[in-house]
Amino acid sequence: xxxxxxxxxxxxxxxxxxxILKATSDPSIIPLAAGNPAPDAFPVDEVRAxxxxxLEKRPIDALQYGVSEGYQPLRDTVMEWQxxxxxxxxxxxxxxxxxxxxxxxxxxxxxxxxxxxxxxxxEPSFIGSLNCFRSYGCRLKGIPVEADGIDVNALEEALKTxxxxxxxxxxxxFQNPSGATMSLEKRKRVYELAEEYGVIILEDNPYGYLxxxxxxxxxxxxxxxxxxxxxxxxxxxxxxPGLRVAFGIAPQKIxxxxxxxxxxxxxxxxxxxxxxxxxxxxxxxxxxxxxxxQKIYKKKLDLMCDCxxxxxxxxxxxxxxxGGLFIWCRLPDNVNMxxxxxKAVEKKVAVVPGNAFLMDDTASTQYIRxxxxxxxxxxxxxxxxxxxxxxxxxxx
Amino acid sequence: xxxxxxxxxxxxxxxxxxxILKATSDPSIIPLAAGNPAPDAFPVDEVRAxxxxxLEKRPIDALQYGVSEGYQPLRDTVMEWQxxxxxxxxxxxxxxxxxxxxxxxxxxxxxxxxxxxxxxxxEPSFIGSLNCFRSYGCRLKGIPVEADGIDVNALEEALKTxxxxxxxxxxxxFQNPSGATMSLEKRKRVYELAEEYGVIILEDNPYGYLxxxxxxxxxxxxxxxxxxxxxxxxxxxxxxPGLRVAFGIAPQKIxxxxxxxxxxxxxxxxxxxxxxxxxxxxxxxxxxxxxxxQKIYKKKLDLMCDCxxxxxxxxxxxxxxxGGLFIWCRLPDNVNMxxxxxKAVEKKVAVVPGNAFLMDDTASTQYIRxxxxxxxxxxxxxxxxxxxxxxxxxxx
Numbered sequence: 194x195x196x197x198x199x200x201x202x203x204x205x206x207x208x209x210x211x212x213i214l215k216a217t218s219d220p221s222i223i224p225l226a227a228g229n230p231a232p233d234a235f236p237v238d239e240v241r242a243x244x245x246x247x248l249e250k251r252p253i254d255a256l257q258y259g260v261s262e263g264y265q266p267l268r269d270t271v272m273e274w275q276x277x278x279x280x281x282x283x284x285x286x287x288x289x290x291x292x293x294x295x296x297x298x299x300x301x302x303x304x305x306x307x308x309x310x311x312x313x314x315x316e317p318s319f320i321g322s323l324n325c326f327r328s329y330g331c332r333l334k335g336i337p338v339e340a341d342g343i344d345v346n347a348l349e350e351a352l353k354t355x356x357x358x359x360x361x362x363x364x365x366x367f368q369n370p371s372g373a374t375m376s377l378e379k380r381k382r383v384y385e386l387a388e389e390y391g392v393i394i395l396e397d398n399p400y401g402y403l404x405x406x407x408x409x410x411x412x413x414x415x416x417x418x419x420x421x422x423x424x425x426x427x428x429x430x431x432x433x434p435g436l437r438v439a440f441g442i443a444p445q446k447i448x449x450x451x452x453x454x455x456x457x458x459x460x461x462x463x464x465x466x467x468x469x470x471x472x473x474x475x476x477x478x479x480x481x482x483x484x485x486x487q488k489i490y491k492k493k494l495d496l497m498c499d500c501x502x503x504x505x506x507x508x509x510x511x512x513x514x515x516g517g518l519f520i521w522c523r524l525p526d527n528v529n530m531x532x533x534x535x536k537a538v539e540k541k542v543a544v545v546p547g548n549a550f551l552m553d554d555t556a557s558t559q560y561i562r563x564x565x566x567x568x569x570x571x572x573x574x575x576x577x578x579x580x581x582x583x584x585x586x587x588x589x
Numbered sequence: 590x591x592x593x594x595x596x597x598x599x600x601x602x603x604x605x606x607x608x609i610l611k612a613t614s615d616p617s618i619i620p621l622a623a624g625n626p627a628p629d630a631f632p633v634d635e636v637r638a639x640x641x642x643x644l645e646k647r648p649i650d651a652l653q654y655g656v657s658e659g660y661q662p663l664r665d666t667v668m669e670w671q672x673x674x675x676x677x678x679x680x681x682x683x684x685x686x687x688x689x690x691x692x693x694x695x696x697x698x699x700x701x702x703x704x705x706x707x708x709x710x711x712e713p714s715f716i717g718s719l720n721c722f723r724s725y726g727c728r729l730k731g732i733p734v735e736a737d738g739i740d741v742n743a744l745e746e747a748l749k750t751x752x753x754x755x756x757x758x759x760x761x762x763f764q765n766p767s768g769a770t771m772s773l774e775k776r777k778r779v780y781e782l783a784e785e786y787g788v789i790i791l792e793d794n795p796y797g798y799l800x801x802x803x804x805x806x807x808x809x810x811x812x813x814x815x816x817x818x819x820x821x822x823x824x825x826x827x828x829x830p831g832l833r834v835a836f837g838i839a840p841q842k843i844x845x846x847x848x849x850x851x852x853x854x855x856x857x858x859x860x861x862x863x864x865x866x867x868x869x870x871x872x873x874x875x876x877x878x879x880x881x882x883q884k885i886y887k888k889k890l891d892l893m894c895d896c897x898x899x900x901x902x903x904x905x906x907x908x909x910x911x912g913g914l915f916i917w918c919r920l921p922d923n924v925n926m927x928x929x930x931x932k933a934v935e936k937k938v939a940v941v942p943g944n945a946f947l948m949d950d951t952a953s954t955q956y957i958r959x960x961x962x963x964x965x966x967x968x969x970x971x972x973x974x975x976x977x978x979x980x981x982x983x984x985x
Binding site for chain 2: 194196197198199200201202205227229230232235237240241244245248249252253254255256257258259291292293295296299303304305306307308321324325327328391393419420421429433434435436437444446447450453454456457458459460461462463464465466
């Protein structure tokens with residue numbers, strides 16, 4: 194039988210990029226392409242003790258059906274934590290526990306967008322979120338990211354001239370892939386513009402707690418007196434991604450619709466996993482753990498930057514990020530970026546070609562994305578050295 | 590701000606039914622409305638031992654990101670199990686691990702349907718799946734369910750006269766809510782019709798292993814030489830629903846698209862949960878466990894039928910199901926069904942009004958759905974007794 198697929202899913206073709214990414218599953222390849230947290234950042238002993246305790250004392254709660262909104266104690270924990278830590282949450286806000294932060298993007302798109310509606314994104318932006326918006330048949334309108342975040346003039350122009358914009362998608366902290374952090378001034382301006390044009394902001398902050406230098410900047414959600422911001426937070430980078438527990442905080446009217454959407458798509462997030470996260474917050478020093486992983490990431494980020502400066506200093510340009518997981522490197526104009534990436538794979542190093550993060554992933558760019566959290570320290574040193582060898586071929 | 594929601598999600602309004610269902614969260618109410626497995630059917634000790642072992646020996650595998658297709662050992666386990674047990678799976682088939690079987694419905698709809706396409710459903714049918722199809726803007730075409738399954742003549746007529754039918758959704762075993770099991774003859778006919786009209790079959794079989802009497806009937810998927818059946822199976826009813834692990838088996842070309850859809854919506858099913866299911870299959874006697882829970886359900890089903898015959902024998906009509914979780918009861922014509930349900934809640938018993946399972950849930954029906962797996966034996970006795978008291982008010 195010849196299968197006919199929906200228009201929205203047909204637009205998500207496996208691309209040349211994905212073929213290159215497949216190389217990352219080869220264990221002999223140094224993984225500078227992934228976005229995995231460092232395994233030594235996982236609180237393994239704590240999770241083991243918590244899981245044992247839950248399955249001894251409250252096994253039925255962990256194994257029976259739960260409610261779509263999420264495990265109530267975890268919902269309370271998240272609201273209190275985010276209120277105290279980030280001044281997030283007003284009386285009109287509520288929280289939905291989801292199965293990884295990508296599900297916040299999924300449910301936001303489901304409840305706000307009809308096919309053909311436009312989502313304004315930073316360009317470049319996280320491929321996973323872009324594919325989520327595409328999977329609902331949305332049009333993507335890209336706004337350039339500068340060193341201090343989204344180009345707010347271009348954003349205003351887009352809001353003025355684009356029809357049926359339903360939301361603005363932004364990763365203000367250590368943006369994926371650019372590493373840029375949006376300035377406070379720009380955050381305020383993005384909020385003003387969203388309010389003026391009656392558009393929702395979807396603020397995705399998976400890396401916020403992975404700051405290794407500089408001063409924290411308030412989230413856009415912390416300014417949300419008008420109920421126009423949907424905030425996505427995650428435990429993937431501070432606890433463990435394999436548990437698939439994250440949350441959305443938004444006005445109750447929006448959360449109610451997202452909950453109906455979640456019920457229709459996967460009913461609820463696994464109970465055991467939600468209980469593990471909640472007990473971790475209640476019984477362990479989460480702040481101390483975050484300090485610990487910040488040190489791990491600072492060391493890896495510094496190491497990778499040192500290696501780049503040594504091996505590729507005269508070849509690539511990059512802005513040192515203040516946190517997150519990624520470094521966004523610009524290759525010289527005379528270098529064919531895709532060819533460079535392929536040569537790197539031949540030298541057993543996987544990096545992501547920058548076009549993966551564009552609204553039109555067939556467009557050309559000189560950028561590649563490097564990840565410093567997944568590889569070992571040795572992998573970072575050898576990986577960047579190998580990229581230096583590839584660079585040599587262009588320097589001849 | 591006034592929020593404007595997508596057309597597809599706006600159609601999913603909270604209904605009078607959901608308000609009645611809220612009563613089930615009140616612990617003083619006898620829960621004959623839910624669909625929860627019996628807690629004493631959960632292999633608690635086994636899950637505890639397995640989780641401990643995984644988090645001691647392979648914690649990073651359990652906590653790190655996984656792949657969207659699912660944990661490979663579990664994929665292999667599922668294919669082998671379903672091949673041996675059900676003759677499911679041909680060379681062209683593949684498996685996708687999902688976060689509960691509802692996600693198979695979700696991804697099937699995402700990859701096959703544009704807004705406005707039609708899904709043919711049994712009527713009545715599972716409200717969760719109907720809402721899933723509605724959440725993609727699909728039209729629902731209902732085909733009556735008879736004691737031996739879907740009315741195949743009405744199905745043929747619908748296929749002949751309805752445009753843009755993308756798939757037929759069926760629960761052949763102990764259908765939710767009717768309890769009906771489709772005969773072998775009808776299964777063959779449904780397959781023939783799907784082939785003739787070039788339409789996919791989505792076969793949902795969550796209750797297949799909960800047979801308590803009669804002879805097993807081959808699944809439609811076991812007849813699938815042409816690659817036209819997407820099969821949804823689940824561990825929710827044989828292991829535990831709170832883990833949220835289920836699977837879809839379908840031709841690889843369809844699974845590939847569903848995998849892209851899953852990646853864009855929740856990335857992957859939690860690793861720890863997938864590993865728990867896989868280790869359960871590898872280290873424990875799953876067949877013996879299934880025999881054990883069949884005995885639990887047979888006892889509860891028999892008890893509820895006995896109570897109905899005693900308390901409501903002259904009042905309701907029902908066909909005794911050969912398995913599953915539900916009994917579908919028809920009230921006398923002179924009874925206002927919604928009023929009966931409300932009176933039941935006043936007597937502290939929750940049942941589901943049958944219109945919840947109709948394509949148009951504002952239509953009227955004389956049916957209510959009773960669940961026998963969630964309540965204790967005492968709850969069954971007292972719950973049906975209370976319904977008998979409500980019935981008395983109509984007998985006066």
